Amino acid sequence: MRRSLAVYATGAYAFLHAPLLILAAFSFNTSRFTVWQGFSLRWYAALAHDRELIESAGNSLLIAFVSTACATAMGTLAGYALWKRGAAWISGSLYLSLATPEIVTGVSLLAFFQWMFRYLNLRLGMHTVILAHVGFSLAYVVVVVVARLRSFDPALEEAALDLGATEWEAFRRVTLPHLSPAIAAAAMLAFTVSIDDYVITSLVAGVDSQTLPMTIYALARRGVNPMLNAVSTIVVVLLGLMVLLSERLRRT
Amino acid sequence: MKRLRFLFLAPAAVVLAATLVAPLAIVSVYSFLSRGAYGGVTEPFSLENYARLWDPLYALIFWRSLWIAAVSTAICLILGFPLALFIAAAGRRKTLYLSLVILPFWTSFLIRLYAWIFLLRDTGLINTALQALGMIREPLPMLYNEGAVILGLVYGFLPFMVLPLYATLERLDPSLIEASADLGARPFQTLFRVTLPLCAPGIWAGAILVFVPSLGTYLTSDLLGGSKTILIGNLVQNQFTSARDWPFGAAASLALMIVAAALLLAARPSGERML
Numbered sequence: 464m465r466r467s468l469a470v471y472a473t474g475a476y477a478f479l480h481a482p483l484l485i486l487a488a489f490s491f492n493t494s495r496f497t498v499w500q501g502f503s504l505r506w507y508a509a510l511a512h513d514r515e516l517i518e519s520a521g522n523s524l525l526i527a528f529v530s531t532a533c534a535t536a537m538g539t540l541a542g543y544a545l546w547k548r549g550a551a552w553i554s555g556s557l558y559l560s561l562a563t564p565e566i567v568t569g570v571s572l573l574a575f576f577q578w579m580f581r582y583l584n585l586r587l588g589m590h591t592v593i594l595a596h597v598g599f600s601l602a603y604v605v606v607v608v609v610a611r612l613r614s615f616d617p618a619l620e621e622a623a624l625d626l627g628a629t630e631w632e633a634f635r636r637v638t639l640p641h642l643s644p645a646i647a648a649a650a651m652l653a654f655t656v657s658i659d660d661y662v663i664t665s666l667v668a669g670v671d672s673q674t675l676p677m678t679i680y681a682l683a684r685r686g687v688n689p690m691l692n693a694v695s696t697i698v699v700v701l702l703g704l705m706v707l708l709s710e711r712l713r714r715t
Numbered sequence: 716m717k718r719l720r721f722l723f724l725a726p727a728a729v730v731l732a733a734t735l736v737a738p739l740a741i742v743s744v745y746s747f748l749s750r751g752a753y754g755g756v757t758e759p760f761s762l763e764n765y766a767r768l769w770d771p772l773y774a775l776i777f778w779r780s781l782w783i784a785a786v787s788t789a790i791c792l793i794l795g796f797p798l799a800l801f802i803a804a805a806g807r808r809k810t811l812y813l814s815l816v817i818l819p820f821w822t823s824f825l826i827r828l829y830a831w832i833f834l835l836r837d838t839g840l841i842n843t844a845l846q847a848l849g850m851i852r853e854p855l856p857m858l859y860n861e862g863a864v865i866l867g868l869v870y871g872f873l874p875f876m877v878l879p880l881y882a883t884l885e886r887l888d889p890s891l892i893e894a895s896a897d898l899g900a901r902p903f904q905t906l907f908r909v910t911l912p913l914c915a916p917g918i919w920a921g922a923i924l925v926f927v928p929s930l931g932t933y934l935t936s937d938l939l940g941g942s943k944t945i946l947i948g949n950l951v952q953n954q955f956t957s958a959r960d961w962p963f964g965a966a967a968s969l970a971l972m973i974v975a976a977a978l979l980l981a982a983r984p985s986g987e988r989m990l
Binding site (some may be wrong): 464465468469471472476478480482483485486496497498533536537538540541543544545547550552553559560562563564565567568570571572573574575578594595597598599601630634655659661662666676679680683684686691692695698699702703706707 | 797818823934
């Protein structure tokens with residue numbers, strides 16, 4: 464039975480990984496069609512001249528950096544406060560944010576922003592996308608930070624307080640250093656979910672805030688395109704490295 | 716202490732209120748309003764939108780979504796259980812095998828769906844290869860049907876099934892398996908009569924973690940399903956964009972939310988352990 468399980472597992476791993484590996488292999492194909500004709504980097508070279516792709520990748524990076532910074536800071540502080548004493552309203556909302564289907568989050572944000580715009584002179588754009596991204600990545604940060612705090616001995620903080628530190632100093636000089644690997648892991652996770660999001664972003668984006676996933680979606684809708692294989696390969700490799708690094712940090 | 720706690724919680728609370736609580740509240744209110752002349756919302760309050768969900772056209776979309784989510788969940792269980800067994804028995808390499816299950820989950824869902832389009836479409840890799848080998852003349856219609864959607868969901872959510880199953884198998888007392896073997900059970904008898912029943916909590920958790928996102932999926936059915944496989948997620952998106960009937964879209968969102976929340980609440984203890 465052991466042997467047949469191993470054979471089965473090989474097949475299952477092939478199912479999980481082969482589609483992306485094949486996609487990546489064909490990004491190096493000379494031909495534009497799905498027939499292998501030889502190795503070439505021409506589609507990668509073509510990327511450098513594609514305005515739309517470069518611009519939307521720039522937008523995505525900006526959105527991901529800003530929203531990750533905000534979500535990581537807020538999520539770390541909130542996670543710490545919740546670890547000290549629970550607040551049902553906030554943990555309930557965090558759970559709700561993980562449980563709500565993306566499409567529902569997206570349309571309700573759209574409805575909410577449009578309603579706000581009746582009173583404010585604003586339009587959909589980078590700011591609405593960034594706010595939405597901070598909102599949906601917050602829960603991921605809190606989950607990672609709280610998980611790390613479970614292994615932290617509160618007596619260490621109490622000792623700092625007994626020795627005359629203020630609450631803030633105890634947090635800043637004792638607890639925060641212990642949390643730093645988890646914070647780094649949480650930030651990478653937030654960055655990944657931000658740079659990858661299509662469903663919510665496409666609903667709350669304006670004319671100036673087309674993101675990379677939106678460009679990829681539009682290209683995928685039009686059909687197969689070797690340049691899209693090249694972009695996909697770059698994104699998958701970078702995100703994969705980031706996730707591996709984040710997992711490693713979470714375990715230290 | 717109180718002041719510090721307030722300062723620490725306030726930013727997150729404000730963001731959650733602005734990006735989750737207030738938006739969901741607005742959608743709930745909209746679901747009881749009527750559609751305005753230019754696509755906005757207007758009074759009077761009514762239950763009309765909820766009544767329309769029972770219209771055969773929309774009821775069919777709900778049934779189709781439930782059916783596709785159920786089939787995907789069942790396939791994930793059948794495919795995921797042996798994989799979880801394999802990982803749990805892998806000894807030192809457990810972490811590696813587990814990471815190999817999780818890794819694709821974190822690499823862009825959109826790109827992974829594109830990978831399937833690349834493989835399955837009429838001029839895709841599989842059809843091209845089969846034609847080159849002379850096994851088929853006409854390309855097989857593998858994309859833009861319910862099967863493709865189910866394939867995409869299984870591919871996307873298999874990790875959600877494998878992780879809780881693995882977690883339960885890991886905690887399983889090995890002496891129970893040994894006892895079963897000592898008492899004369901063959902490996903398959905042990906599997907079906909001892910291991911599987913003991914895994915019930917993991918199966919339940921995994922089933923809900925696959926079923927809920929499958930039910931609410933939008934992108935998978937949008938890219939792999941074509942125009943014939945409309946699911947609840949697509950209905951919601953359509954009402955808020957091209958159809959511009961926000962009150963009806965809001966009612967459909969709320970119906971979806973309620974089913975999802977009820978299922979997740981039922982699974983809450985096992986779901987929280989996962990986090």
